[in-house]
Amino acid sequence: MTTTVVIPLYPGVTQLDFTGPHQFLARMPDAKVLVASRGGADIEADGLCFSRLADLEAIExxxxxxxxxGWGCVEAIEDERFLESVRRLAASARYPASVCTGSLILGAAGVLRGRRAACxxxxxxxxxxxxxxxxxxxIVRDGDVFTGGGVTAGIDLSLAIVAALRGEEVAQAIQLGLEYAPAPPFDAGRPELAPPPVRAAVxxxxxxxxSAQHDRIARIAAALSPVAQAPS
Known part of the structure; x- marks a missing residue:
């Protein structure tokens, strides 16, 4: 049977957060990958325009x-219709998943309560x-929920999902076909590894x-859940 993958887009999304996973998930045998937005509207991401998208609210x-x-994740959470679509589709999905700050959207949709999650x-x-x-x-898996860390983790996340659905050999074949063998020229991709001056500059x-985005998310979380607690 065909496996349907939905990637919901919104204004301010980071393009590599979804184009990376899309590249790998689209090569999964018997997969149908739908990139969707509310109303099928065009989405601009990092200077690239994505059009002919599926209507998110029409996907059952x-x-x-x-x-x-992406930086637009806060506005996406504040968009009640977008968040309701995420909540509805997550409830039907065998594997709800997220990349980067997409986990905050899953969290706002009520998917991550009591679960370990990356961001x-x-x-x-x-x-x-x-x-x-x-x-x-x-990459963090808690039950059937997969979450990935920042941006490039989406590629690793997609391979983990392929392995869960089709087995490790299929995932490895896709990895080989795309020659995914990361060997970055610098070991500065995590805050604890980056040189102090680089970390300070970032x-x-x-x-x-x-700071402004964090304050908005705190207000949203408080409105969604009266018992929400500020992070320690």
Whole structure:
């Protein structure tokens, strides 16, 4: 039987959060990958425009729901119709999943309460606001829910999902076909590995913007759940 994968897009999504997983999941045998937005509207992501999208609200169910992240994740959570579509599709999915700050969207949809979950390192503590247990893993599976860390973790996440659905050999064949053998020129891809001056520069560049977004998410979480607690 065909496995239906839905990737819901929204304004401000990070393109690699979904184009990476799409590349791998689309090569899974007997898979149908639907990239969708509310009303099928065009979505611009990092200067690229994605059109001819499926209407998210018209999709009845899916086997895999892969929610990407991005700076627009807060607005996506505030969009009641978008969030309801995520909640509805996650309930039907065999494997709800997310990449980067997409886990905050899953959390707001009520999918992650009591579960371990990954997220982008700078946003990870906010998972507690939605009753999730923040996990620093690159790929975290808790029951049938898969979550990935920041951006590039989406490729590893997709391989893990393929392995769960079709077996490790199929996942490895897709990995080989795409020659996915990461060997970055620098070992600075995690905050604990980056040289202190690099970490400081990134922190300084993100602080103002992150602070405002964090405050908004805290207000949203409090409205969604009166017992929500601020992260420690």
């Amino acid at each position: 169910r899916c086997d895999v729901l892969c929610v990407p992240g 982008d390192w700078a946003w990870r503590p906010l998972l507690e606001l939605f009753g999730a247990i923040p996990d620093a893993g690159r 922190d300084a560049a993100m602080t103002g913007r992150l």
